[in-house]
Amino acid sequence: MAKRLLGKEVNQALNKRITENVNLLQNQGITPKLAIIRVGENPGDISYEKGATKRCQTLGVACEKILLSSDSTQEELLKVIDRLNKDDEIHGVLLLRPLPKHLNQEQIENALVPEKDVDCMTDSSMTGVFTGKSIGFPPCTAQACMEILDHYKIDCTGKRAVIVGRSLVVGKPTAMMLLSKNATVTICHTKTKDMASVIREADIVIVAAGRPGVVDAECLRPGQIVIDVGINVDQDGKLCGDVDFSQAETIVDAITPVPGGVGSVTTSVSVSHVVEAAVKKAGLQ
Amino acid sequence: MAKRLLGKEVNQALNKRITENVNLLQNQGITPKLAIIRVGENPGDISYEKGATKRCQTLGVACEKILLSSDSTQEELLKVIDRLNKDDEIHGVLLLRPLPKHLNQEQIENALVPEKDVDCMTDSSMTGVFTGKSIGFPPCTAQACMEILDHYKIDCTGKRAVIVGRSLVVGKPTAMMLLSKNATVTICHTKTKDMASVIREADIVIVAAGRPGVVDAECLRPGQIVIDVGINVDQDGKLCGDVDFSQAETIVDAITPVPGGVGSVTTSVSVSHVVEAAVKKAGLQ
Incomplete structure (x- = not known):
């Protein structure tokens, strides 16, 4: 069974960092x-x-x-x-x-x-993500994916990363962030042919398609790390991701559950951005 | 032998478009x-x-x-x-x-x-390329690659495109432009493992590594379209691209030569941007 990459474990580490910075600020x-x-x-x-x-x-x-x-x-x-x-x-x-x-x-x-743009809604912040310049903050969801990889010490250098979805909020910025972590990055979308075989090439799969079940057993192989960004409601009214979790967890090495994965980290990231903005403004960083 | 995708043929078509716009402007x-x-x-x-x-x-x-x-x-x-x-x-x-x-x-x-930024040197223009918003112009070299694909009626939808190089001037913007043409896009770079096999997956290969010979026979297969952005000087003092042209042209379907390929189109694209800027300013478009 796949290891579960849990938002709450990532958040514990993130919250520790946030608390340290909040203390630093309160001292001032x-x-x-x-x-x-x-x-x-x-x-x-x-x-x-x-x-x-x-x-x-x-x-x-x-x-x-x-x-x-x-x-x-x-x-x-x-x-x-x-x-x-x-x-x-x-x-x-x-x-x-x-x-x-x-x-x-x-x-x-x-x-x-842009200094106060904690979820990358301005063009300037987006430029920062694309160019690597230090302008604003990256989108919280894209950064939540990176926080999960970092927390579980998943080195991206030389790995094949496949992103499903080309949105400006997740797909594209996540591609840029994985590129700066030295992954070889592929972006798939609705017009991709034989998506299953493209996804099987990946060591790291980021799924941000916004459609439940878009990634299932056919797309997966042992050894993969799967980050599921999707948040959907299934037929029974329950939250589910874009990945068929029950199929995936019997195949891949590690996967984020929905709920309890990326979504919960996203909220912490937005708070961490507020604190970082305050730290920068105070000249403490 | 591979078909040669010639800059001068692309330029003829581009120059026709430019001349039409220049006439339109001169009438005003x-x-x-x-x-x-x-x-x-x-x-x-x-x-x-x-x-x-x-x-x-x-x-x-x-x-x-x-x-x-x-x-x-x-x-x-x-x-x-x-x-x-x-x-x-x-x-x-x-x-x-x-x-x-x-x-x-x-x-x-x-x-x-940004309205006068005909070679995408401002952050605002780069945002336009990344987001798809109509701000400024894309980098001339990246657009030259697209002009070549368009001129030779190479449809990108559903094709696998692999870009070698992740620079802000060519690699990243070209990736975004191919994505908007509905290609499945992969970005390779110096940290990519087994680059040859990644490139062999491509239907369309854009090489912008800045190193001669980085793409050779081992990376190529029949059926591919190769766009060589590199401009280097070889041991004999002659201009050459990033692709081993003599090996490549016996294998792939089509390839741009160096010189006579992307570089010559780039200059035309920069002129076309000036004319487009004038057309927009005059409200003729």
Whole structure:
């Protein structure tokens, strides 16, 4: 049976790092602070907000919630972002998305200064990921995958990594991050032919397709490490990933479960970005 | 013997497109104009400048050369860029690089407005390539590879494309552009294990390693299309690519020669970007 790569084990290590930095900041009289902007009452947004708020509290990070009605205007949103940009006590900003359709989301995203962009929503932060320059932070989910590999001491150098999915939020940035870890990186997507044989070539498989069961026994072989980024709801109403877990765990060497894998690390990563932003701002790093 | 994918054939088609746009502009009383900035007397820069100037003349694109001494200051360079940003008659700017070491090249590069950044030297233009947003232009060399594939009607959808080299100028942007053409894309580099077998998987091979002979018979198989981005000088002082051409042309289906392949298309692409910039500015597109 495959070893389970558990989010909670990764989080323990991550939280230790976060706590050390929070202590460092508190010694300087600084409390790291996250602002969460939610527009409307989307249940997914509310659930994510609850998780992030709780994690912040546990770790000594302050949290300001900015709740706006779903008919807020572009100007109102931009004014909020502008205020947060200027507020010296706010170190990171999470904007829950997608925004209601009447808003120009791209303009609002790019109004945030990259130093406070803890989930890579600005073009500048994305440039940092692509070029390797130190601008902003990488997307939390992509970095969560790297944190899992790092925690379990999975060396990527010279390994074949295959990413299923080419999204700007996960697929592409994860490819760039694996490349900088010296993996040989392949990106698959819906137009890939014979995806199963491409995935079988991989030593490390990152699955971010957004479709349950897209990776099953046919795609897998012994020796592989599988990171499942997908979060879906199956026919029985239960959470599941993009990988057929029951098939996969009898074949591969190691796999992240869903729930309990990448998703839970993602929240910790976003908090760690807030703390890192505060540390950088204070010149402690 | 492999079919030769010839730069001059691609250029004929490209130049036709350029000329059509130049005529369109001239009907509006507009002459597209490129500014080339050269700092110092590097022979490679001078040679590139000559080629670009000549190509501009042939195609009806005006060209302003700004020649600065190698001891120019950061402020002087920034002042030049600022002037070119504001000059309504300049549609594109090429800064020959690398700059002398005493200059902060990154700051100078990013001082240019992306609309005039015809060879993707700003972070904003690079973001455009990574995200697919319409910001600036892609790097000329990466686009030259795409122009060659397009001209010879090589459909990338579902094909396996392998890129040798992970540079920000060629490898990474080419990967993104092939991905948007629906290829399954693999990026190899110096840390890749058994590169020969990875390259043999490819239907389309883009070689941008900067080392002669990095791709030879062992890496190749019948049916492949090979685009050689390398420009090196061999032991006899002759130009050669990264691919062992004499071995390759007996095996693969099609290959670009060096010289006469990608390099010559790159110059045309840079001119086409100037003209496109002028067309966009005039609202003709």
